[in-house]
Structures are given as C-alpha cells and as structure tokens.
Amino acid sequence: MKFFLRHNYFSIPGLAVIAALFISGSVFTTEYFSKEYDLKQFNITDFGAVSDTTVLSTKAIQTAIDECSKNGGTVVIPAGNYKSGTLYFKDNVTLQIDRGATLFGSLHLKDYPENNPDYTFFRKGTLKRALIYAEKCTNIAITGDGTIDGQGAKFWIPKGAKVNSYSVRPYVIWMIKSRDIRIEGVRLRNSPLWMQHYLACDNLYIHNIDVFNHSNKNNDMMDIDGCHDVRISDCTGDTDDDGITFKSTSGRANKNVVVTNCILSSHCNAIKMGTESNTGFKNFAISNIVIRPSKVSDKYIYGRPEGIGGIALETVDGAEIDGVVISNIRIDGTLCPIFLRLGNRARKYFDEQSIERPGVLQNVSINNVVATGAQQIACSISGLPDYPVENISLSNISVEFEGGGTLEHINREVPEEEQSYPEFNMFGELPNYGFFIRHAQNINFSNIRLFTKNSDLRPALFLSDVQKSDFRDINMDSTEGNNCNIVVENSQHILFSGCRVNGPSSSFIRFKGNENQNIYIQNNLLPEVKQVFTPSETKVMNIRETGNIK
Known part of the structure; x- marks a missing residue:
C-alpha cells in the first residue's frame, strides 16, 4: 500500500x-x-553509472534524465560516489540523491561545456558553466539526503593569471528562466563559484538544505536573482562569501520572497540584498534567523572570520528596495549587525542601458533583533544628497558594541563615497558608536538598546540631513568624558522622547550645521547629563524641550 x-x-x-x-x-x-x-524511477546505475570517482558518469546520468523527462519521474542516485560533468535538467524531472550518495563534480574544465543562456544579464558571456544546469525548465527538483560536492578548490585561479576567473569556474547549480523548482534536503559542498544561482525563475522552493562553501573565491551560499514567489526555509549555511544573497543583475526584480527558520554563518554578509542591484527587491518577509560565527575561523578568502555583516540592504545600481520586513534575528559576532545603503555606482547590466538616477531604498521594517560582538565601526543607514532613504523603522533592537572610540572621531568629516562599492566599512571610522544616519527621512526608532563593552567617547547616534523622524525609548551607554550622546546636523522635524542615558555626559544633544530646526526633546531620563542640549555656534530654530529629568 x-x-x-x-x-x-x-x-x-x-x-x-x-x-x-x-x-x-x-x-x-x-x-x-x-x-x-x-x-517512475530511473536508477542511474541501470544506465551505466559507476560508483567510482575515477570514472566519469556524465553520459549515464544524462541518459537517465532524458528518459525520465519523457513521462516524468525521479532519477535516483543510489548510495555510492559518482563523478560527473555538466548535467542538463529537463521538464518534470526530480534528481534524488539518496543517503550515502555523493555526486562529485569533475575536476576537468572540459567536462563543463559552455552555455550561453537566452537571457540578458550582467556577466552574460562570462558566466558559462555549471555542474547542474537548467534553462526554461518546468517542474524540476533536487532532493534526497545525499551530497553534491563541486570540488571547488581544484578550480583556484592564481592571482595575476590572464583569464577571467568567472568563465573558468562552474556553479554547482545554475537555473535560468525556469519555474516550479524544489531544492530540498540535500547537502551542498565546495563550489568553484557561487553554490547556487537562480536567475529569472518563478515559484522557487528551497527547504532544509545544508551548505558548506569555503573552497574558492565568490563562495556564496545561494544567489536569488530576479526571481518571483520564492520560499526559503529551515536551511543551514556556512560560507566564505555571502550567505542568503539577493541580486538584481537583469531587467527583472525579485518579488514576493519569504525566508524563515535558517541558521547562517558567513565570513562576509549573512543576509544581503545587492551589491549587484539593477532593478529591484520588492515584498520580502525574513524571519527567525540565527547568524553565528563560521566554523572556519583560521582562514578566510573574503571578509573576516567573524563575519562582516548580519543584515545588509544595498542598492547602488538603480534598483528599488521597497517593502522589506525583517524580524526575530539573533546576530552573534559579526562586525556590523545592520547596514543599509543607497549609493550611485550605476553599473550597467548591458552596454546600452541608461541609468538616469540612483535607486530607491524605502519601506523597511527591522524588529526584534539581538546582536552581540559588533565592532568599533558603527551600524549605518545612509542615502545620498537629494536621494534620501525613506520610511525605515527599527524597533526592539539590542546591540552590543566593542567600544573604544575617541573624541577625535566626533568631528571627523565622513565622505559620501557615492560611487564606491557598498560595505559596512566604506566610510571608515564613524563619529558614533551606535547608528550613523545620513540623508534620510521618516526614520522611526523605538525601544532600542545600544551599549558598549568598553569605554567609548563617541555619541550613540549621529544624524545628518535627517527629516521628519522619531527616536523613542533609546537606551544608550555613556562614559566619563563623553561630550554628547547624540549629534544632530542639518536636520529638521525630529522628535527625541523617552530616551535614557546610562552614565555621565556633558550634553544629551549637540547641534552642528546651519539648518537645524523644529527639534522636540521631551520626557527623557538624563540623570548624569549636565545639560539637555549644547547651544549651537550656528543658528538653530525652534527647539522645544520639556519634561526631561536631569
């Protein structure tokens, strides 16, 4: 039965x-x-595949896939060790890798034929190879409790070699313009490039996979690129490069994406949108994620062993980030837990493309985050002059920073770096230890805890060109020698309410610039603060201060 x-x-x-x-x-x-x-089952050994990594079983496995696709079914890779070059998916095929089975990628580039997908995207003509390749396929799956190992270390390209390294390193999985895709249960190891790249796909379901990728450059866990209706759940990843990564390298935006119940480790960014960001990222819900240090702590290719970023939302090539909800995140050890950046690198994905203006970063909610181990460079939320980030809400956030900042940092001019590659340390040492917010409007902080392990003489918050924003219930550390807890520079219509300062300070708020106005400071608890605000050397219009307890 x-x-x-x-x-x-x-x-x-x-x-x-x-x-x-x-x-x-x-x-x-x-x-x-x-x-x-x-x-309905097609065992690859029935088609001549051999459990012997000295033998190439590409032809046998491909024949099984071709036969299976005629009426649909499952191609079974039974327990054993098999070696293959490029395998081409067909419609209505499930590739099942049984427990105890490992599919190894061939070590020879000749076993990975070049492919030129019928789709325009960045690096078209350069990215060509994969162990498992699907283009315009429907109803396909990779399942089972077995392993796919790309043997990526064998494809290392020495520094200075006169070859485009992307063109001679295959993905493990590459799927393009395909739909109804299920990746479930498998263990993915050691890709020569990104582990998985899903480009312009629909109805993508990735569940309960385990990824370990520390064998080569660009060792991302997965890259979702211009896909619609995506569900990622119950996955574990440990990678040298970025973890769950969303890219936009073509004219198609990512839309309708759910990510939940994952455990991630990365030497770079655990959850990332960008940096390749040509079109958009819309309607995202990301929840219940643990971000922890990598098991590989003695070496790294990119980033740092601790990980450089927890949540990184970056648009620098004209894309729209719009409608992102992130909740219930535990971040341990990464250098910068939260980094949001709107820049203007303006890199094209095809030569004739015209990028008229920077992108959009708006309608983002991040709540219920506990982060420990953040380093001296602060978190940041930054746009560009005349192109602010908008409608950003952070609530129920607790961040522990290393501390160690000095008074000299407060007066440092932070460069715009409009066209630079977006990364948490792109601005250098920031003039605050908590959050640096610049070129932004409608920012809402509530129930935020910012504290330092060691003494830090910088303020907790630095606001520059911020409009129409509320900062409520901010609990911030301060140490002997602090001359202020918040810097407000050329900002208007700002409310500070219900905040608490833990420790001594000369002033709660210090004003900079000529264009501060309509600042409301009310009901803050400042027991060791000498004065509520420092009268600016320049004009500040309409400051209202009431109900503050000193």
Whole structure:
C-alpha cells in the first residue's frame, strides 16, 4: 500500500487500473505496485553509472534524465560516489540523491561545456558553466539526503593569471528562466563559484538544505536573482562569501520572497540584498534567523572570520528596495549587525542601458533583533544628497558594541563615497558608536538598546540631513568624558522622547550645521547629563524641550 498512496493511483488512469483488477478478481499485491513505482524511477546505475570517482558518469546520468523527462519521474542516485560533468535538467524531472550518495563534480574544465543562456544579464558571456544546469525548465527538483560536492578548490585561479576567473569556474547549480523548482534536503559542498544561482525563475522552493562553501573565491551560499514567489526555509549555511544573497543583475526584480527558520554563518554578509542591484527587491518577509560565527575561523578568502555583516540592504545600481520586513534575528559576532545603503555606482547590466538616477531604498521594517560582538565601526543607514532613504523603522533592537572610540572621531568629516562599492566599512571610522544616519527621512526608532563593552567617547547616534523622524525609548551607554550622546546636523522635524542615558555626559544633544530646526526633546531620563542640549555656534530654530529629568 506504500506505493499505492505515494503515486496517487486515485487519478483517472489509476482508477481504471483498479477497476480492471477488481473485475478480473486479481488481488492487490506489493509486487504489482512495486512495478508501477519502478516505472517512475530511473536508477542511474541501470544506465551505466559507476560508483567510482575515477570514472566519469556524465553520459549515464544524462541518459537517465532524458528518459525520465519523457513521462516524468525521479532519477535516483543510489548510495555510492559518482563523478560527473555538466548535467542538463529537463521538464518534470526530480534528481534524488539518496543517503550515502555523493555526486562529485569533475575536476576537468572540459567536462563543463559552455552555455550561453537566452537571457540578458550582467556577466552574460562570462558566466558559462555549471555542474547542474537548467534553462526554461518546468517542474524540476533536487532532493534526497545525499551530497553534491563541486570540488571547488581544484578550480583556484592564481592571482595575476590572464583569464577571467568567472568563465573558468562552474556553479554547482545554475537555473535560468525556469519555474516550479524544489531544492530540498540535500547537502551542498565546495563550489568553484557561487553554490547556487537562480536567475529569472518563478515559484522557487528551497527547504532544509545544508551548505558548506569555503573552497574558492565568490563562495556564496545561494544567489536569488530576479526571481518571483520564492520560499526559503529551515536551511543551514556556512560560507566564505555571502550567505542568503539577493541580486538584481537583469531587467527583472525579485518579488514576493519569504525566508524563515535558517541558521547562517558567513565570513562576509549573512543576509544581503545587492551589491549587484539593477532593478529591484520588492515584498520580502525574513524571519527567525540565527547568524553565528563560521566554523572556519583560521582562514578566510573574503571578509573576516567573524563575519562582516548580519543584515545588509544595498542598492547602488538603480534598483528599488521597497517593502522589506525583517524580524526575530539573533546576530552573534559579526562586525556590523545592520547596514543599509543607497549609493550611485550605476553599473550597467548591458552596454546600452541608461541609468538616469540612483535607486530607491524605502519601506523597511527591522524588529526584534539581538546582536552581540559588533565592532568599533558603527551600524549605518545612509542615502545620498537629494536621494534620501525613506520610511525605515527599527524597533526592539539590542546591540552590543566593542567600544573604544575617541573624541577625535566626533568631528571627523565622513565622505559620501557615492560611487564606491557598498560595505559596512566604506566610510571608515564613524563619529558614533551606535547608528550613523545620513540623508534620510521618516526614520522611526523605538525601544532600542545600544551599549558598549568598553569605554567609548563617541555619541550613540549621529544624524545628518535627517527629516521628519522619531527616536523613542533609546537606551544608550555613556562614559566619563563623553561630550554628547547624540549629534544632530542639518536636520529638521525630529522628535527625541523617552530616551535614557546610562552614565555621565556633558550634553544629551549637540547641534552642528546651519539648518537645524523644529527639534522636540521631551520626557527623557538624563540623570548624569549636565545639560539637555549644547547651544549651537550656528543658528538653530525652534527647539522645544520639556519634561526631561536631569
């Protein structure tokens, strides 16, 4: 009966078979259903695949895939060690890698034919190779409890070699303009490039996979690129480069994405949008994520062993980031827990493209985050002059910083770096230890805890060109020698309410610049603060201060 239920014999053809058996007086037997079941399974050893990594089984596995696709079914890789070059997916095929089975990628580039997808994207003509390749396929899956190992270290390109390293390193999985995709249960190891790249795909489901990728440059866990209706859940990843990564390298935005219940480790950024950001990232819900240090702590290719970023939302090539909700995140050890950046690198994804203006970063909510181990460079939320980030809400956030900043940092001029590669340390040492916010409007902070392990003479917050924003219930550390807890520079219509300063300070708020106005300071608890605000050397219009306890 096991086979009966699993293969839906209650379909019309199935019912006809059952009726015929009853009429003939036949008895249902395991043998009968076993034969029916076997017709849907294609064991690669039946097509000549050999459990021997000295033998290339590409042709045998591909033949099994081709036969399976005629009527749909499952290609089974049984327990054993098999080696293959590029495999081409076909419609209605599930590749099942059984427990105890490992599919190794060939060590020879000649076994990975070049492919030129019928789709325009950045690096088209350069990215060409993959161990598992799907283009314009429907209803495909990779499942099982086994392993795919790309043997990526063997494709290392020495520094200075006169070759584009992207063109001679295959992905493990590359799927383009395909739909109804399921990746479930498998262990993915050691890609020569990104582990997985899903480009312009629809209805993508990635569940319960385990990724370990520390063998080569650009060892991302997964890259979702211009895909719609994406669900990623219950995954574990440990990578040298970025973890769950969303890119926009073509004219198609990422839309309708859910990520939940994952454990991530990365030497770079654990959750990232960008840096390749040509079109957009819309309607995201990301929740219940643990970000922890990598198990590989003694070496790294990119980033740092601790990880450089927890949540990084970056648009620098004209893309829109719009409608992102991130909640219930635990971040341990990364240098910068939260980094949001709107820049203007303006890199094209095809030569004729025209990028008229910077992108958009708006309508982002980040809540229920606990982060420890953040380093001296602060978190930041930054746009550009005349192109602010908008409608950003942070609530129920607790961040522990290393501390160690000095008074000299406060007066440092922070460069705009408009066209630079976006990374948490792009501005250098920031003039505050908590959050640096510049060129922004409608920013809302509530119930935020910012504290330092060691003494830090910088303020907790630095606001520059910030408009129409509320900062409520900010609990911030201060140490002997602090001359202020918040810097407000050329900002208007700002509310500070219900904040608490823990420790001594000369002033709660210090004003800089000529254009501060309509600042409301009310009901803050400042027991060791000498004065609520420092009168600016320049004009400040309409400051209202009431109910503050000193």
